[in-house]
Amino acid sequence: MVVDVVGFLPHATIHLPGPFRYLWLQPICCANSPPRMSPEQILFWVFAVATVFSALGVVVLKNPIASAMSLVATFFFLAGIYVLLWAHTVAALQVLVYAGAIMVLFLFVIMLLSINDVGPAVQLSFSRLLGAVATAALLAALVLAFRKLPTSDLAWANDPARLASFGSIKEVGAIMYTQWLFPFEAVSLLLLVAIVGAVVVAKSRI
Amino acid sequence: MTIPEFTMADFWPVIPAGILTAAAIVLMISEVFLGAAASRTYQSLLSVLACVLAGAVALMNMTDTPRAVLQGYAVMDPFSSFLTLVVCVGTGLAALLAAGFLQHRNAERGEFYALMLFAAAGMTLLGLSNEFITLFVNLEVLSVATYALTAWLRRGSRPSEGAFKYFILGAFAAALMLYGAALLYGATGTTHLTDMAAKLRAALAETDASGGHPKQMLIYAGFLLVGAGFAFKVAAVPFHMWTPDVYEGAPTPVTALMSAGVKAAAFVALVRVFMALGPAVDPQLPFIAFSVLALLTMVVGNLLALPQRNVKRMLAYSSIAHAGYLLLGVAALFAVGKDAKVGVLSSTPLVGISGSMQSDVYQGILFYLLGYTVTAIGAFGTIVALERREDETKGNAWDLDRFAGLGSRKPGWALAMTVFMLSLGGVPPTVGFIGKVLLFRAAVDAGLLGLSIVGMLASAAGVYYYLRVVVYMYMRPAPEGALVPERRWTTELALVATAAGTVLFGVLPGPITALLQRTDMLFHR
Amino acid sequence: MFTHMVSPLTPYLPVAVVLGLAGLLAVLIPALTTRLGPRSVNEIKSATFECGSDPIGSARQRFAVKFYVVALLFIVFDVEAVFLYPWAVNFKALGWFGYGTMVAFAFTLVMGLVYIWKKGALTWES
Numbered sequence: 001m002v003v004d005v006v007g008f009l010p011h012a013t014i015h016l017p018g019p020f021r022y023l024w025l026q027p028i029c030c031a032n033s034p035p036r037m038s039p040e041q042i043l044f045w046v047f048a049v050a051t052v053f054s055a056l057g058v059v060v061l062k063n064p065i066a067s068a069m070s071l072v073a074t075f076f077f078l079a080g081i082y083v084l085l086w087a088h089t090v091a092a093l094q095v096l097v098y099a100g101a102i103m104v105l106f107l108f109v110i111m112l113l114s115i116n117d118v119g120p121a122v123q124l125s126f127s128r129l130l131g132a133v134a135t136a137a138l139l140a141a142l143v144l145a146f147r148k149l150p151t152s153d154l155a156w157a158n159d160p161a162r163l164a165s166f167g168s169i170k171e172v173g174a175i176m177y178t179q180w181l182f183p184f185e186a187v188s189l190l191l192l193v194a195i196v197g198a199v200v201v202a203k204s205r206i
Numbered sequence: 207m208t209i210p211e212f213t214m215a216d217f218w219p220v221i222p223a224g225i226l227t228a229a230a231i232v233l234m235i236s237e238v239f240l241g242a243a244a245s246r247t248y249q250s251l252l253s254v255l256a257c258v259l260a261g262a263v264a265l266m267n268m269t270d271t272p273r274a275v276l277q278g279y280a281v282m283d284p285f286s287s288f289l290t291l292v293v294c295v296g297t298g299l300a301a302l303l304a305a306g307f308l309q310h311r312n313a314e315r316g317e318f319y320a321l322m323l324f325a326a327a328g329m330t331l332l333g334l335s336n337e338f339i340t341l342f343v344n345l346e347v348l349s350v351a352t353y354a355l356t357a358w359l360r361r362g363s364r365p366s367e368g369a370f371k372y373f374i375l376g377a378f379a380a381a382l383m384l385y386g387a388a389l390l391y392g393a394t395g396t397t398h399l400t401d402m403a404a405k406l407r408a409a410l411a412e413t414d415a416s417g418g419h420p421k422q423m424l425i426y427a428g429f430l431l432v433g434a435g436f437a438f439k440v441a442a443v444p445f446h447m448w449t450p451d452v453y454e455g456a457p458t459p460v461t462a463l464m465s466a467g468v469k470a471a472a473f474v475a476l477v478r479v480f481m482a483l484g485p486a487v488d489p490q491l492p493f494i495a496f497s498v499l500a501l502l503t504m505v506v507g508n509l510l511a512l513p514q515r516n517v518k519r520m521l522a523y524s525s526i527a528h529a530g531y532l533l534l535g536v537a538a539l540f541a542v543g544k545d546a547k548v549g550v551l552s553s554t555p556l557v558g559i560s561g562s563m564q565s566d567v568y569q570g571i572l573f574y575l576l577g578y579t580v581t582a583i584g585a586f587g588t589i590v591a592l593e594r595r596e597d598e599t600k601g602n603a604w605d606l607d608r609f610a611g612l613g614s615r616k617p618g619w620a621l622a623m624t625v626f627m628l629s630l631g632g633v634p635p636t637v638g639f640i641g642k643v644l645l646f647r648a649a650v651d652a653g654l655l656g657l658s659i660v661g662m663l664a665s666a667a668g669v670y671y672y673l674r675v676v677v678y679m680y681m682r683p684a685p686e687g688a689l690v691p692e693r694r695w696t697t698e699l700a701l702v703a704t705a706a707g708t709v710l711f712g713v714l715p716g717p718i719t720a721l722l723q724r725t726d727m728l729f730h731r
Numbered sequence: 732m733f734t735h736m737v738s739p740l741t742p743y744l745p746v747a748v749v750l751g752l753a754g755l756l757a758v759l760i761p762a763l764t765t766r767l768g769p770r771s772v773n774e775i776k777s778a779t780f781e782c783g784s785d786p787i788g789s790a791r792q793r794f795a796v797k798f799y800v801v802a803l804l805f806i807v808f809d810v811e812a813v814f815l816y817p818w819a820v821n822f823k824a825l826g827w828f829g830y831g832t833m834v835a836f837a838f839t840l841v842m843g844l845v846y847i848w849k850k851g852a853l854t855w856e857s
Contacts, residue, residue: 040738086739093813101809108802141430145389145423150414163739173817174207177829181210182279186331186343187814188836189227191807193324193347195843196234197354198803199852200317201369202796207821209828231842238849 040084047080064110068103075099088167216275218267219282219334222260222290223327226297229256230323237316246314250305250696253319257298257326264290264330268721272729278398279337281478283729286334288572288722289474293333296466296579297326299700303587304459306694311359311595318358322463325351329471333478338387338397341475342380345439348471349376352464356456362598368455375438375448383435389428390483393421399482400730406486425487432479433495439472442533443502446526450510453522454604458593461518462586465525466579473532473575477539481728484540493540497657500537503530504664511671518589518604520671521582524630527668528578534661535571535645538652539564563651568727570645573718577629577637577711584704585626588619591691591701609675611684612691619691620679622705629708631672632665636712644719800852811840 054077057070075098082091122128156162165171176184217224233249264287272283301319308314328348335341353376357369391397394405406425414420437445453461484492507527514520589604597603613620629638642665649658711718818825818833825832847853 040740043740083739083743088739088742089817097806097809097813101806105799105802105806108799112796112799141423141427145427147423148414148418148420149424150412150420167739169817170820173819173821174824176817177821177825177832178207178210179277180279180339181832182276183337183340183343184814184832185835186340186347188811188839189324189327190343190347190350191811192231192839192843193321193328193350193354194807195804195840195847196317196321196324197350198800198807199847199850200321200354201357201360202800202803203850203852204796207824209826227839231839234846235842235849238846 044081044084047077047084051077051081064113065107068106068110071106072099072103075103086163086167089169089172090167092169210277212276215273218263218270219275219280219286220331222263222267222294223330225256225260225263226294226323226327226330229253230320230327233316233323234320237320246309246316247305247696249314249316249319250301253301253323254298256323257294257301260326260330261291261294261298264288264294272726274336274400274729278400279340280331280334281336281729282334283727284722284724285474285478285568285572285728286330289333289470289575290330292470292572292576292579293326293329293467295576296463296470296583297322299580299583299587299704300459300463300466302696302700302703303462303583303590304457306692306697307457307459307590309694310692313359318355321351321355322460324348325355325463326467329467332471333474335475336399336478336482338391338399341479342384342387345380345383345472345475348468349380352460352468355460355463356452358457358460364455364598365457366455368452371448372452372456379435379438379445381435382431382438386428386431386433386435389424389431393425393428399479403482403486406483410487426491429483429487429491433492436472436476436479437499440469440476440529440533441526442499442529443506443526446503446507449526450519450522453525454516454519458518458586458590461522462583465521465582465586469525469529470575470579473529473536473571477536477571478728480536481539482730489540493537496533496537496540497654500530500533501657501660503527503533504661505530508664508668511668514671515606516604517606517609517675518586521585521589524668524671525582527664528574528582528630531642531645531661531665532571532574534649534654534657535567535574537657538567538649538654541652541654562725563648565723565725565727566644566648566651568724569719569722570641570648572722572727573715574641574645576718577641577708580704580707580711581626581629581636581638584622584701584708585630587697587701587704588623588626588691591619591693591697592689594689606675606678607685608689609678610682611679611688613680615684615688616691619701622701623679624676625705625708627672627675629712631669633669634712635709637708637715638712640712640715797855804847804852807843808840811837 051074054070054073058067058074061067061070075094079091079094079099082088082094156166229252233252237249267282267287267290268284270282270287272281274280275282301322304318304322305314308318325348328344328346328351331344332341332348335344353369353373356372357365359365387397390402390406393409394402396402396405409421410419410425412419412421434445438448441449453464456464480492480496504527507523507525507530511520511523511527514523592608593603602608609620609623612623625636629636632638632642634640646658646662649661814836815833818829821829
């Protein structure tokens, strides 16, 4: 039995004004139904806005520990977005590896440094200005790129069997160990290099 | 699920990388089990042996038929096999240099050579990757290994600064490239270069209700980001800022490996990606992008090298300039031929050069890579012999004065350095001259006359700062208490080999050019 | 229609329930203790330590680098373990072929483990 978690939530009907039309996302299953916000869409906006703000927090917050915690929040919200994309395995690994293991490392690094030292004040310089302009240009280019993208139904959006298994750890494994062998084995080389590199850089006596 | 099947034919192209990895693991494990008890000279020799074996396999692969292998994730073509050969030559020579360098600093460990071989394995795999995720993983293998190598001498501010800058900017560049690849994946639904090329055309032609092309911007943004990531890796202007500090801070044998191997591998991957995807979009755009990059890199690299008195830093800027000449070759791949007038601002529809002209450009690029590898490693090798650990913190370890009077004190060493400087400047009878001739001739044939003239003028300006070293060696008296080059047989062997190679390939380029005279250089489908 | 739609959120009902309960408790327990518990604040009670000695300096001391090596190695092996899960759930279907691929993958990492073990990166340097 499939438990419908969200079916009983009220469906808001929101009409967005013209310039914001491109923010609209059709639910993948019901492109033909009248526009209304599905629970997935509501959750998407919750996660998306929260991701952006917690990511801003990482950059803006003064206390490094607070920045790191903000990064944890970013990882969690991103995991939520992965769930909405049916990428269940990636979402689980996001929480397990990033929010778990990698954040531990980040906190260690922060504690290795003396966090009471305040860095030099940010000053306006030519290179910073250039960097800001480049960043703004990149953002503009990406907005342009995404603005016009068509929304299209996935071919298997109405195939419940496919949807039930898609993104599951079993399906990921079935593909990774038969079709993606070369990159998979290359990852083991990368991990080995990372082990040697970590010992070489960080061990006090080698 | 279907279990894939592999035959031996699938594995030949990755065997060199397998040999290098196996040797690296042996070095790593033998270091911890033998430890300080045994002399460590075997480590350098074992690395050289692995490079020789891997290079021999690569040479054998050169004659094999080009094909896609390993489920299409990799290709077997002369282009990648020759890169493997260049990487093996470069790594073997750098490992010989490293022995003397590390013994002088009492820092010789198996991990150093292991990381060098891991980096080399990453480079060879990067050259044959035909899929974006594979390409990224292999790029990271080589990058992580070189980050750790840069930080090898952990004391002092220069190594720390160099390693830190390299790591931060390298990670940034990798992220840019990955983002670009993700956008291209979003437009086409595949990460395989061959599939992507086929689907890009359809994706670009898609129209929406208003008659626009909705995916056009997405694809161009993807190309922009992938190109910027590669430009960082090959140190093209304006993405070159990290190069001088990193090259100066890294241990000199590692700098030699970076200027030769890392750059060559990045160039081969760049050519593969853009030759697969560029023509599918519109050759005009990659042509303009690479022409502008080549122009800026050639001119700015040479201009920045002019005032340098620090020879190691001068060679870093010179490596930027050499990347510019190679970018000229890349731009030529998207031009049309000498009958059509090609300019950055012209509107001639470009279709990309084809046939023999294209293989001339490939020949030029690959020959140049080999020539630059041999010469640059020789030049850095001379620096290895002249620098002293005590002086690194003072900052004068690489000053021009170190070379003053070397011609009368040590004529052999001075002669070798003269050969390297002439080759870097493109003066006959050296390999650098032949490389420039092949590259510029192919570019002129492709219609890039203006850009080639700029390149020749820039390299003529470059001769000034290369010859300044020669002038110091022969016409300046040696200062009081001048240092003599440190003599180690490994360093001397490497220098003799590079100097001999520089002259020999300059006088008799025939065997190499014959090896590179192929019409099926780059495997496409 | 909508109620029959397959949602990616469906398997996360238990997660939502746990999150809801956790949030509820996080609000409820502090609220109840502040309301119900008797409080008497004085100088001795609000001092950081009550073991007889005055606190000296900040609790934020710099960590030793040795923590960093351990954390870094932990991540590498954590990522390796991540690659084992999808293999384990497909173990039967992949058969000996899958076993071979995983042996090749694990071999390089076991070599890494041997290396750091003998190198002494796992022993606590004091």
